Amino acid sequence: MTNTTTETLSVVVEREIPFPPERIWRALTQPHLIEEWLMKNDFKPVVGHSFTLRGDWGAADCQVQAVAPNKTLSYTWGAFGLESVVTWTLTPTSTGTNLRMEQSGFRPDQQQAYQGAKYGWKKFLANLDQVVARMD
């Protein structure tokens, strides 16, 4: 990691999925389906719509940035003091769909904000005893 403050970090997860983009699109955009694989939410596929994703770990405050049905969907993702953008890209293939998720925009200096977050602390402290127990 460099100290360049303009540098941003991103997380990319990409998978070949044996279903057509239309089916995946429904799972990505219908609230009762989103809840089944991601979190409880009040999502609407409308640019500018603000929504919240709620999990047992806390919540992410989001806003829809782009909607191109069956192709791309992006929304901002604010949680633990970190602002990022989640972008879904669906590309049809001969056997289904290539589904790509990129979460981008973290600056390295935001790591500080994350560490101060309550969740990080609770989890860290809860795990510490176990980690310590495994040490020589």
Place this chain on the structure above:
Amino acid sequence: MPNAHDMLFRTLADPTRRALFERLCHEGEQTVGALTARAGVSQPAVSKHLGILKQAGLVRDRHEGRQTHFSAQLGALAPLIDWTSQMTGFWQSRFDQLEDLLKRMDQ
């Protein structure tokens, strides 16, 4: 990085030290006296533990008159938390759940 990890874990492995560190994290800056009042050990012992926490970079001290105030340095835990790998793990598991859902969905 393994050395930095070792130092942090060894420093926090002691329950008294960890309790002091947690209190500074949750309650903010405090004097040695205030920490001692609730630590269940003597002031010299508290001071010794704070010295070790300071060596590991986990706390910072600030002198004001006769009092020394200690505060937690959250940034010292940076080597332990890799945000990008945590989020990658999060999304990988969500992709698994998404695939399960896609199999169950009506056409």
